[in-house]
Amino acid sequence: MVVRALHDEGVKYIYGYPGGALLHVYDALFRQEDVQHILVRHEQAATHMADAYARATGKAGVALVTSGPGATNAVTGIATAYMDSIPMVVITGQVMSHLIGEDAFQETDMMGISRPIVKHSFSVSRAEDIPAIIKKAFHIAQSGRPGPVVVDIPKDMTSPTERYEYEYPKTVKLRSYSPVTRGHSGQIKKATDLLLAAKRPVLYTGGGVIMGNASAELIQLARMLNYPVTNTLMGLGGFPGTDRQFIGMLGMHGSYEANMAMHHSDLILAVGARFDDRVTNGLDKFCPTAKIIHIDIDPASISKTVKADIPIVGPAQAVLAEMIELVGASKKQPDAAAIKTWWDQIDEWRTRHGGRYRTDDSDKMKPQQVIEMLSKVTNGDAYVCSDVGQHQMFAAQYYKFNKPNRWINSGGLGTMGFGLPAAMGVQMNFPDADVACVTGEGSIQMNIQELSTCKQYDLPVKIINLNNQSLGMVRQWQDMNYESRHSHSYMKSLPDFVKLAEAYGHVGMKVEKYSDLEAAMREAFAMKDRLVFMDIYVDQFEHVYPMQVPRGSMRDMWLTKTERT
Amino acid sequence: MRRIISVLLENEPGALSRVVGLFSQRNYNIESLTVAPTDDATLSRLTVTTVGDDRVIEQITKHLNKLIDVVKVVDLTEGEHIERELMMIKLKASGAARAEIKRTADIFRGQIIDVTPNTYTVQLIGASDKLDAFISALGTATIMEVVRSGVSGIARGEKTLSP
Ligand SMILES: Cc1ncc(C[n+]2csc(CCOP(=O)(O)OP(=O)(O)O)c2C)c(N)n1
Ligand SMILES: [Mg+2]
Numbered sequence: 001m002v003v004r005a006l007h008d009e010g011v012k013y014i015y016g017y018p019g020g021a022l023l024h025v026y027d028a029l030f031r032q033e034d035v036q037h038i039l040v041r042h043e044q045a046a047t048h049m050a051d052a053y054a055r056a057t058g059k060a061g062v063a064l065v066t067s068g069p070g071a072t073n074a075v076t077g078i079a080t081a082y083m084d085s086i087p088m089v090v091i092t093g094q095v096m097s098h099l100i101g102e103d104a105f106q107e108t109d110m111m112g113i114s115r116p117i118v119k120h121s122f123s124v125s126r127a128e129d130i131p132a133i134i135k136k137a138f139h140i141a142q143s144g145r146p147g148p149v150v151v152d153i154p155k156d157m158t159s160p161t162e163r164y165e166y167e168y169p170k171t172v173k174l175r176s177y178s179p180v181t182r183g184h185s186g187q188i189k190k191a192t193d194l195l196l197a198a199k200r201p202v203l204y205t206g207g208g209v210i211m212g213n214a215s216a217e218l219i220q221l222a223r224m225l226n227y228p229v230t231n232t233l234m235g236l237g238g239f240p241g242t243d244r245q246f247i248g249m250l251g252m253h254g255s256y257e258a259n260m261a262m263h264h265s266d267l268i269l270a271v272g273a274r275f276d277d278r279v280t281n282g283l284d285k286f287c288p289t290a291k292i293i294h295i296d297i298d299p300a301s302i303s304k305t306v307k308a309d310i311p312i313v314g315p316a317q318a319v320l321a322e323m324i325e326l327v328g329a330s331k332k333q334p335d336a337a338a339i340k341t342w343w344d345q346i347d348e349w350r351t352r353h354g355g356r357y358r359t360d361d362s363d364k365m366k367p368q369q370v371i372e373m374l375s376k377v378t379n380g381d382a383y384v385c386s387d388v389g390q391h392q393m394f395a396a397q398y399y400k401f402n403k404p405n406r407w408i409n410s411g412g413l414g415t416m417g418f419g420l421p422a423a424m425g426v427q428m429n430f431p432d433a434d435v436a437c438v439t440g441e442g443s444i445q446m447n448i449q450e451l452s453t454c455k456q457y458d459l460p461v462k463i464i465n466l467n468n469q470s471l472g473m474v475r476q477w478q479d480m481n482y483e484s485r486h487s488h489s490y491m492k493s494l495p496d497f498v499k500l501a502e503a504y505g506h507v508g509m510k511v512e513k514y515s516d517l518e519a520a521m522r523e524a525f526a527m528k529d530r531l532v533f534m535d536i537y538v539d540q541f542e543h544v545y546p547m548q549v550p551r552g553s554m555r556d557m558w559l560t561k562t563e564r565t
Numbered sequence: 566m567r568r569i570i571s572v573l574l575e576n577e578p579g580a581l582s583r584v585v586g587l588f589s590q591r592n593y594n595i596e597s598l599t600v601a602p603t604d605d606a607t608l609s610r611l612t613v614t615t616v617g618d619d620r621v622i623e624q625i626t627k628h629l630n631k632l633i634d635v636v637k638v639v640d641l642t643e644g645e646h647i648e649r650e651l652m653m654i655k656l657k658a659s660g661a662a663r664a665e666i667k668r669t670a671d672i673f674r675g676q677i678i679d680v681t682p683n684t685y686t687v688q689l690i691g692a693s694d695k696l697d698a699f700i701s702a703l704g705t706a707t708i709m710e711v712v713r714s715g716v717s718g719i720a721r722g723e724k725t726l727s728p
């Protein structure tokens with residue numbers, strides 16, 4: 001019934017790992033061809049694959065893991081999806097109903113463990129409920145503010161000897177759950193008036209624009225108004241990275257011009273963003289002159305950290321569409337002179353400190369150069385799945401995303417080990433696309449075993465390993481706050497990644513000189529059907545800048561190791 | 566400020582733990598909590614008393630509303646309401662104290678619901694501060710045990726909390 005329900009839900013791939021509690025389900029999988037199961041090498045990877053599929057398509061991904069250790073291995077992946085509001089359905093096996101609570105073999109209370117990191121969870125207590133529960137799980141995961149849903153199924157609930165009437169429900173009705181489908185018109189009208197009266201506006205948009213499929217509306221509204229747009233780490237690609245109106249990412253490692261513009265703005269239109277501490281910096285000093293309009297599907301996100309002057313609860317797409325209509329019909333238009341002055345100021349910031357890093361005469365590669373090359377070689381069209389660390393920030397800063405859903409990273413939880421399984425999840429579903437995994441020698445080793453899964457399913461991911469021979473992000477903080485005492489941020493025993501890749505049956509390349517980079521990268525991306533592991537040696541001592549000064553305002557930033565605002 | 570929040574909840578396994586978990590996870594405080602099924606057996610009514618400023622209370626109600634099992638949430642303290650709590654208190658009652666306790670209980674409209682030669686058990690119903698006042702009024706009497714139900718609340722007038 002589980003497999004049939006997944007098929008009726010339109011699921012093509014599920015990612016998982018078998019075990020005792022799931023043997024009935026795995027047997028059912030074996031005896032059909034509609035739902036394809038992808039066998040990972042560690043359950044964490046199954047959840048990240050499902051998660052990345054969801055990030056790339058907006059539809060819930062599905063992971064299947066057994067009870068006990070299978071379920072606990074999936075916890076990191078569930079938390080990762082939860083923090084970034086990613087729709088996912090995780091089916092966990094459970095010991096037989098009559099054994100629950102007895103510390104049976106491979107029993108863990110998955111409902112309890114996962115409770116704070118799921119949108120909702122179900123425990124099956126009657127087998128005939130399985131189709132309805134699975135239907136509800138998908139509905140809840142994908143609607144409103146999306147999130148992961150766990151379905152815990154005791155082994156006896158899937159017993160093939162019991163037979164039940166099967167019917168997959170067409171619709172779901174939950175009296176306690178009805179996500180909003182549009183914003184409050186009065187609020188939208190008020191917001192639009194405020195928007196049109198602004199002299200120093202900024203559109204600040206996040207993952208809600210990506211998952212809410214509102215990129216087209218954002219672009220249209222921004223163009224009508226000619227206002228600057230900044231994206232959060234999760235929102236990159238929501239507005240084209242090469243567009244003149246794009247002023248870069250904001251926040252801790254945001255661009256100089258984006259953080260300056262935010263600080264000096266008189267109006268912030270926040271769309272599907274949550275004023276996270278990595279964005280706002282010191283809350284008491286946050287954007288002192290700005291009025292705030294906050295559009296979000298989740299009322300609990302509004303006025304959580306920063307109070308909104310005009311809160312609008314609703315899906316980004318519907319609310320922005322309504323604003324576009326109002327702006328179009330309004331007699332009042334933006335104050336062109338003020339906006340011109342504002343752009344002059346922003347452009348001045350942009351030329352003063354925008355997108356800058358230093359190269360020296362040596363052939364030592366800067367990590368930023370590698371990302372710029374990646375952007376060039378793939379025309380800004382690749383799916384870039386990142387791990388966590390300095391390389392992630394460089395990728396966010398220097399890859400010019402022209403489309404939504406192509407930048408795939410663990411923003412909220414910051415899960416090292418996310419990158420490779422994420423790239424696999426995307427490649428599986430977009431076999432012809434260029435999929436890059438931008439990673440570091442630290443992160444890649446957290447799920448390196450998945451190179452084996454890549455071999456089994458022929459996933460030609462391109463691994464861009466920015467090898468700085470250290471846990472760079474940790475080291476940067478140690479440089480800045482602990483007088484360069486590099487406590488355990490250094491890896492003295494790196495493997496030979498080229499040989500390692502080859503051992504798994506893939507292609508390995510080592511690049512040490514910038515002059516070799518472009519040719520090597522083009523060669524790698526030309527190998528359409530091979531996984532290529534590019535081990536790229538970059539400057540060990542590079543830091544990510546700008547970097548906001550802790551507890552300062554948005555405009556308080558380190559710009560280089562010695563220069564600050 | 567002290568608030569009384571009433572919640573209608575699906576009467577399902579795990580639903581209560583989600584509510585309690587939310588409070589601990591987000592560092593909200595629970596002063597008291599009561600829960601029992603309503604006339605509709607598929608629904609439970611839960612009352613939480615908590616303290617927090619407006620911003621915190623707003624977040625609490627929003628997050629409660631987000632829980633899938635939660636059908637309705639209302640902050641009773643926003644309007645006219647009635648709150649009641651039940652207390653049973655076991656006291657040493659011998660000699661002169663015996664009459665004194667009886668008198669105090671009468672003043673507070675408490676009932677003596679169990680008697681032994683040396684003890685009284687008093688039952689008292691009222692708003693929490695009335696129960697507190699009774700305890701202070703007992704003065705030197707020796708308290709052996711106190712059980713309080715936690716607060717239940719209901720709105721005054723015709724307002725109801727229904728699905
Ligand atoms: C699972 C996990 N453990 C620890 C951390 C803390 N952490 C954040 S960045 C980082 C270093 C990452 O090193 P590497 O992958 O080599 O990337 P680099 O910063 O060098 O580019 C660490 C340890 C984390 N984010 N995730
Ligand atoms: Mg590194």
